[in-house]
Amino acid sequence: MTKKIFLDESDIPTHWYNIVADMPNKPQPPLHPKTGEPAGPEDLSPIFPMGLIEQEVSAEQYIEIPDEVRDIYKIWRPSPLYRANQLEKALDTPAKIYYKYEGVSPSGSHKPNTAVPQVYYNKREGINSITTETGAGQWGTALAFACAQFDVKCEVYMVRISYDQKPYRKVMMNTFGADVYPSPSDRTQAGRDILAKDPDTSGSLGIAISEAIERAVQDEETKYSLGSVLNHVLLHQTIIGQETIKQLEYAGNYPDVVIAPLGGGSNFAGISFPFLKNNISEDKNTRFVAVEPASCPKLTKGEFMYDFGDSAGYTPLLPMYTLGHNFTPAAIHAGGLRYHGASVLCSQLLKDELIEAVAIQQLECFEAGVLFAKTEGIISAPEATHAIAQVIREANQAKEEGREKTILFNLCGHGFVDMSAYEDYFAGKLSDHSFTDDELKKNLQEVRELSVNQ
Amino acid sequence: MTKKIFLDESDIPTHWYNIVADMPNKPQPPLHPKTGEPAGPEDLSPIFPMGLIEQEVSAEQYIEIPDEVRDIYKIWRPSPLYRANQLEKALDTPAKIYYKYEGVSPSGSHKPNTAVPQVYYNKREGINSITTETGAGQWGTALAFACAQFDVKCEVYMVRISYDQKPYRKVMMNTFGADVYPSPSDRTQAGRDILAKDPDTSGSLGIAISEAIERAVQDEETKYSLGSVLNHVLLHQTIIGQETIKQLEYAGNYPDVVIAPLGGGSNFAGISFPFLKNNISEDKNTRFVAVEPASCPKLTKGEFMYDFGDSAGYTPLLPMYTLGHNFTPAAIHAGGLRYHGASVLCSQLLKDELIEAVAIQQLECFEAGVLFAKTEGIISAPEATHAIAQVIREANQAKEEGREKTILFNLCGHGFVDMSAYEDYFAGKLSDHSFTDDELKKNLQEVRELSVNQ
Structure with missing residues (x-):
């Protein structure tokens, strides 16, 4: 057996498959948190490069790699x-x-499958610095590796409980060249607010995402990268x-x-x-x-x-x-x-x-x-x-x-x-x-x- | 490129290659530590199964896997x-x-390449318990895996410095079902002697080998397995x-x-x-x-x-x-x-x-x-x-x-x-x-x- x-290697797919094209009920649109109106590409542009925003809203069945x-x-x-x-x-x-x-x-893990194209599209648009969150550390490590391949700076907010439980993950990210901070951290308003309420919090992916996004929004040269969900x-x-x-x-x-x-x-x-x-x-x-x-x-x-x-x-x-x-x-x-x-x-x-x-x-x-x-x-x-x-x-x-x-x-x-x-x-x-x-x-x-x- | x-999988070699057959100068024989005479298969039989001893002394160019x-x-x-x-x-x-x-x-690591046949030859000769030493933990993990495949008990003496520096290796061995002890330990005379002289020793592969061999010599049902050298x-x-x-x-x-x-x-x-x-x-x-x-x-x-x-x-x-x-x-x-x-x-x-x-x-x-x-x-x-x-x-x-x-x-x-x-x-x-x-x-x-x- x-x-x-x-x-x-020639069997690596040439296209990504976009299930939106085939879904019987299309997904409802994201809403802008302040207006309650459907959020458009322009709402995402402060934190993502256009190459990824186009994919985020695409209804094409196949997108070339x-x-x-x-x-x-x-x-x-x-x-x-x-x-x-x-x-x-x-x-x-x-x-x-x-x-x-x-x-x-x-x-x-599977995470580099998306980390590599995400860094690629950022680099293509001149971005040389990316922030992200990580839970168990799988995603942060993947992004750190991808950033090393394209010579892009990488800043990772790692959920506090995993930062403490999995110290090796932090070192892996360092080895690929990334800077890693436990989240919530005192580097962002979102982090400081949570720490003020609960200094001993074990953190969560949601909190770490807030921190990484805040850093990207504050700095025009920096974009944000998400390892799942989108x-x-x-x-x-x-x-x-x-x-x-x-x-x-x-x-x-x-x-x-x-x-x-x-x-x-x-x-x-x-x-x-x-x-x-x-x-x-x-x-x-x-x-x-x-x-x-x-x-x-x-x-x-x-x-x-x-x-x-x-x-x-x-x-x-x-x-x-x-x-x-x-x-x-x-x-x-x-x-x-x-x-x-x-x-x-x-x-x-x-x-x-x-x-x-x-x-x-x-x-x-x-x-x-x-x-x-x-x-x-x-x-x-x-x-x-x-x-x-x-x-x-x-x-x-x-x-x-x-x-x-x-x-x-x-x-x-x-x-x-x-x-x-x-x-x-x-x-x-x-x-x-x-x-x-x-x-x-x-x-x-x-x-x-x-x-x-x- | x-x-x-x-x-x-059909390209997995069918034979191991024995370089002894082709060496211009054959290796000198091992000597019995007490007599100074060349050690024969019978000197090794307390700690190794015959299937492996035959390979140890073989001059055949190829041995079937x-x-x-x-x-x-x-x-x-x-x-x-x-x-x-x-x-x-x-x-x-x-x-x-x-x-x-x-x-x-x-x-x-490469270690399972030999761990698997070593456990196989032991099991074939009715042995259900194997001891070994490990340095960084690579060998112990390999033997633990191989023992799990053949349902054989595995006892590992791990060099103290690695036991302390690499706790995850111990857990890997445990996951494959092995018992792991830091070496030198108080479970053997060799270990106790070293600890008496230097309680804070960081250990060495040589010490751990002594401990594992001692355990095998003491117990007829138990053999010893070495991850390199032989x-x-x-x-x-x-x-x-x-x-x-x-x-x-x-x-x-x-x-x-x-x-x-x-x-x-x-x-x-x-x-x-x-x-x-x-x-x-x-x-x-x-x-x-x-x-x-x-x-x-x-x-x-x-x-x-x-x-x-x-x-x-x-x-x-x-x-x-x-x-x-x-x-x-x-x-x-x-x-x-x-x-x-x-x-x-x-x-x-x-x-x-x-x-x-x-x-x-x-x-x-x-x-x-x-x-x-x-x-x-x-x-x-x-x-x-x-x-x-x-x-x-x-x-x-x-x-x-x-x-x-x-x-x-x-x-x-x-x-x-x-x-x-x-x-x-x-x-x-x-x-x-x-x-x-x-x-x-x-x-x-x-x-x-x-x-x-x-």
């Missing part, structure tokens, strides 16, 4: 597709399990699914179910959207399951409404499943999944029931991650273990039902820099966590009032 | 060969630089060079110089020996450069003599370049290179001038590692940066001389779990270190007296 399926970007993609792409035959054997399941492994990238970010990640389709063709297979963790949505979109296109246009019936942590359940317990993408309210209002932009998730190790909302595209698709969502507690995820390491030999990022936990559920169900099925998941990153999470797990320091309905309602009520006021 | 050259081993190799092999075109550009060199990347393995370990690593020859054929190229770091010698042997065979039998003129840290200069400042492989004197006496088995190297971060001796095979080849050696200080190595990360996108293990530093020297020389040459090196592992080393480097906490001739002489004199007494 072939364990790994590689493609040639510049040669300069494809050349850098060659450092690690096409990424391998693996058959999880050792895991299948351990589970004694009739299911066939495949995983696309994005951990082979310079930063160890349309152009999801767009860039679609090379994952496009490659996988070709790889599964070589394996003579097609997935019955596609599984990925969902933080903002770019990893999930990357593996899913090219297959989802075939559901819409080719009569395929693949299921798509987004997995979120039970301690940050925006998809399964949030509401679909207009909300800010950040904590301070600097972004446009976005129509999305959210727990409220003021929501602070439990301090779980899967930092990349600690975000209050889901991307506009994933939210609309969930609303339209074209995709599904499930919330899983972290102990089940770590248990799955340890089994995966022992069988498949890859220690996964805590975010990725959420997908593995759901894969095991699906594989066990296939066994109970006695039927073959093909499961595909996106192993979005390795866990070599997250070993403190496994350490805490083995030491029995981790526990499951759920918010009560009352806790969740409180945040949402505030956001609802805000939406009504628009 | 093609950045990466992959091979099919069992299917069960090749099946597990498929998890990550064949490993990719990269063209370092971004590094070439940064150096503005006419040299063509290629690197074989072994960091794609489950433990992130003939059978070097043998297993030759799949690296065999794959690389095929990959360079696809690239239409052949190396003028092959470079690898040398700790015990298995990594260097793995990439070099299959090419060295062509020097011996096919009139090729490739240079082979082993790179050692200036703070542990056994090849460039040690002496060729019979010495123990471990600190306590449990192993047979081996004819090798050594600084003395009682030598404690400076506490550099490249833990895998902190070993007092070089393998018998590499030592004989150096003595016969079939290979070269160079010693490099650690600051030059880290500087090289940072440039490599920014250009090629891979953060290397501190051990691997020793090769990169020498590659840069060779590439700069090619530029000065204005001539093309092809440089190949073995990027033996990634540095994701070694970020504390880079952190210390950026913080200015690292310095270069050389031992004085007097310091080196003192150890060697003791060993020389011992040799004379045999």
Whole structure:
């Protein structure tokens, strides 16, 4: 049996796939936070280059990938597709399990897929300095790498809890040449306001986004870069699914179910959207399951409404499943999944029931991650273990039902820099966590009032 | 330009290459430490299974790789060969630089290449428990992974300084199911003796080897496993060079110089020996450069003599370049290179001038590692940066001389779990270190007296 399926570098996709072109219900527009009117390209231009804004609002089905970007993609792409035959054997399941492994990238996750084009379009427009936020550090590392490739300055605001839990991530960013600050920091008004209210806050992605945007708005020479959520970010990640389709063709297979963790949505979109296109246009019936942590359940317990993408309210209002932009998730190790909302595209698709969502507690995820390491030999990022936990559920169900099925998941990153999470797990320091309905309602009520006021 | 050259899983070599068959001067035999007579297979049988002992003493040119081993190799092999075109550009060199990347393995280094067959041969002979030592943690992680694949118990003695500097490595071993103890420990007589003399010792590979062997000798159900130095370990690593020859054929190229770091010698042997065979039998003129840290200069400042492989004197006496088995190297971060001796095979080849050696200080190595990360996108293990530093020297020389040459090196592992080393480097906490001739002489004199007494 072939364990790994590689493609040639000439098989790196030539275009990104834009699902907006094929969505039965188009996403609602973002709204300007002050006027309540649809936000246009000009509202985004202070913080993004036009090349990315055009992609953000595009309805074209395919957008060409510049040669300069494809050349850098060659450092690690096409990424391998693996058959999880050792895991299948351990589970004694009739299911066939495949995983696309994005951990082979310079930063160890799928994030460079979008970091490289984002820095490219900034550089093309003369920008030599970029700010960003990072949760677990995956995104900041990816942007730092991309900035090093184009000789662009990189300033990263890292969520305080991850900064403390994952010191190696900071050093990785430094190695690629970036400056890293724990967020909230005293370098921005947004950071200082939060610190005044709660000096011991563990921070959140929403807060860090506010800080990075504030820095970009203040300085004309500096732009801001976001690692997930936005349309152009999801767009860039679609090379994952496009490659996988070709790889599964070589394996003579097609997935019955596609599984990925969902933080903002770019990893999930990357593996899913090219297959989802075939559901819409080719009569395929693949299921798509987004997995979120039970301690940050925006998809399964949030509401679909207009909300800010950040904590301070600097972004446009976005129509999305959210727990409220003021929501602070439990301090779980899967930092990349600690975000209050889901991307506009994933939210609309969930609303339209074209995709599904499930919330899983972290102990089940770590248990799955340890089994995966022992069988498949890859220690996964805590975010990725959420997908593995759901894969095991699906594989066990296939066994109970006695039927073959093909499961595909996106192993979005390795866990070599997250070993403190496994350490805490083995030491029995981790526990499951759920918010009560009352806790969740409180945040949402505030956001609802805000939406009504628009 | 093609950045990466992959091979099919069917291209995983079917045989290991045994250079003993082709050496002009055969290696001298190991000596029994008590009798001074050549040690035979029966002397090794308390700690190794017969399958490995046969390989240790074999003079066959090729030894077949069992299917069960090749099946597990498929998890990550064949490993990719990269063209370092971004590094070439940064150096503005006419040299063509290629690197074989072994960091794609489950433990992130070349070590599983031998861990898997070692556990396989133990398991085949009914052994269900294996002890070992580890320096930086690369070897212990590899053995832990291999033991998980064959459901064998794994007990690892980890050099104290690395145990403290690299806590993530311990957790990786735990994740694969191994028990890990800092060495020297109070679990063995060898450990207790050292602790009594120097309670604050940073440990050494030699001490950790003594501890692991002692445990294996005490328990009939337990065998010992070594990650470098021995003939059978070097043998297993030759799949690296065999794959690389095929990959360079696809690239239409052949190396003028092959470079690898040398700790015990298995990594260097793995990439070099299959090419060295062509020097011996096919009139090729490739240079082979082993790179050692200036703070542990056994090849460039040690002496060729019979010495123990471990600190306590449990192993047979081996004819090798050594600084003395009682030598404690400076506490550099490249833990895998902190070993007092070089393998018998590499030592004989150096003595016969079939290979070269160079010693490099650690600051030059880290500087090289940072440039490599920014250009090629891979953060290397501190051990691997020793090769990169020498590659840069060779590439700069090619530029000065204005001539093309092809440089190949073995990027033996990634540095994701070694970020504390880079952190210390950026913080200015690292310095270069050389031992004085007097310091080196003192150890060697003791060993020389011992040799004379045999």
